[in-house]
Amino acid sequence: MSFGEMLEMVDILKRADYDGKYGPYPNPNVRKAKIMAKVVKSLHRNFGVRRSKDQLIKRWSDLKLLEHEQYRKIRRVLQKREKRLGGHPSSEENRDPPPREEEEIPPTQAEQEEEEDVVEIVTTIGDRDVVDPDPFTSDSAQILFGQIMGCNLKLKNLKKNINDVIQKNKNIIDVLRQV
Numbered sequence: 001m002s003f004g005e006m007l008e009m010v011d012i013l014k015r016a017d018y019d020g021k022y023g024p025y026p027n028p029n030v031r032k033a034k035i036m037a038k039v040v041k042s043l044h045r046n047f048g049v050r051r052s053k054d055q056l057i058k059r060w061s062d063l064k065l066l067e068h069e070q071y072r073k074i075r076r077v078l079q080k081r082e083k084r085l086g087g088h089p090s091s092e093e094n095r096d097p098p099p100r101e102e103e104e105i106p107p108t109q110a111e112q113e114e115e116e117d118v119v120e121i122v123t124t125i126g127d128r129d130v131v132d133p134d135p136f137t138s139d140s141a142q143i144l145f146g147q148i149m150g151c152n153l154k155l156k157n158l159k160k161n162i163n164d165v166i167q168k169n170k171n172i173i174d175v176l177r178q179v
Contacts, residue, residue, distance in 0.1 A: 008046060009039050
């Protein structure tokens with residue numbers, strides 16, 4: 001899962017209060033299923049990937065419980081975006097920004113400086129990510145290299161499929177010539 005996809009997922013889940021920190025909700029399981037369906041649709045619309053709800057629930061859990069640093073980076077990018085855009089667009093599920101979690105350790109000076117170099121993906125237009133022109137870090141470069149490699153693999157598969165169709169057409173033409 002790319003950084004941009006994780007960013008989109010965390011953004012939606014935080015805005016919709018997926019973990020239910022801001023209230024008792026009637027039918028919490030139904031509510032969570034609807035929120036996760038929004039994430040599935042958004043990832044498909046913005047990134048062209050189909051992920052199952054179970055996959056995304058597992059990824060969300062892993063981010064929060066096992067991948068503290070990655071989760072912290074995503075939250076910082078979202079906070080920067082919020083400051084720059086003046087908050088999220090109004091939404092029926094929009095609430096006050098969540099308070100800092102108790103287990104979260106305040107970032108050190110070095111982490112804050114590192115944070116300033118993290119590439120921030122702003123939005124997706126069609127199939128292209130619009131990226132803030134901040135300097136790239138090696139982590140952000142690795143993410144982009146991974147995305148390039150994924151695109152190259154898709155292109156290779158498309159070329160193979162095109163060549164297969166061309167060959168099939170040639171075979172059909174040869175058969176028709178013999179008739």
